[in-house]
Amino acid sequence: MLKFPSYVKEGRSPWLKEENPQINWQTASISYEEANAASEEEADDLPEIPHHYTSFISVFGEEEFNKLPPHRPYDIDIELKEDAQLGHAPLYSMTPAESKELKNWLDKEVALGKIRPSKSATASPVMFVKKKDGSLRLVVDYRKLNDATKKNSYPLPRPDDLMTCIQGAKIFTKLDL
Numbered sequence: 001m002l003k004f005p006s007y008v009k010e011g012r013s014p015w016l017k018e019e020n021p022q023i024n025w026q027t028a029s030i031s032y033e034e035a036n037a038a039s040e041e042e043a044d045d046l047p048e049i050p051h052h053y054t055s056f057i058s059v060f061g062e063e064e065f066n067k068l069p070p071h072r073p074y075d076i077d078i079e080l081k082e083d084a085q086l087g088h089a090p091l092y093s094m095t096p097a098e099s100k101e102l103k104n105w106l107d108k109e110v111a112l113g114k115i116r117p118s119k120s121a122t123a124s125p126v127m128f129v130k131k132k133d134g135s136l137r138l139v140v141d142y143r144k145l146n147d148a149t150k151k152n153s154y155p156l157p158r159p160d161d162l163m164t165c166i167q168g169a170k171i172f173t174k175l176d177l
Contacts, residue, residue, distance in 0.1 A: 084148035
């Protein structure tokens with residue numbers, strides 16, 4: 001007797017349930033009565049959003065993606081070292097296609113209000129990296145800025161205090177420490 005995995009017995013295999021294929025074990029083939037392809041009207045642009053996120057449906061759309069979040073009291077400041085000398089970093093050479101892509105990206109981001117024209121004496125160079133699909137990803141080289149940034153330093157907790165926190169616990173993770 002063939003034993004099915006628990007997810008099949010419990011009906012958690014929607015593909016098997018919906019398609020109900022005929023399996024021929026002798027020829028090792030699967031056949032269907034008819035294929036169920038979605039029409040263009042039925043096809044969704046977005047994948048199905050899990051039920052527990054439906055109250056946040058508005059944040060998954062293109063319109064919300066193109067907006068910046070509001071400023072809040074806990075916005076992070078970047079503190080620079082007092083003797084920091086920032087200026088223009090050397091530019092990286094680009095192909096004509098990359099230059100065109102950069103111009104398109106800048107125009108789009110300015111139009112959306114995510115960036116604005118600047119007359120700052122400080123600038124970081126940019127470059128493009130190819131994605132798997134062949135499109136270009138913009139990368140900003142912030143190494144000079146990172147070198148001029150004050151490092152955040154917080155005292156590490158004492159090991160004996162950490163052990164006291166989990167005393168008596170039977171199951172815990174690194175996140176509990």
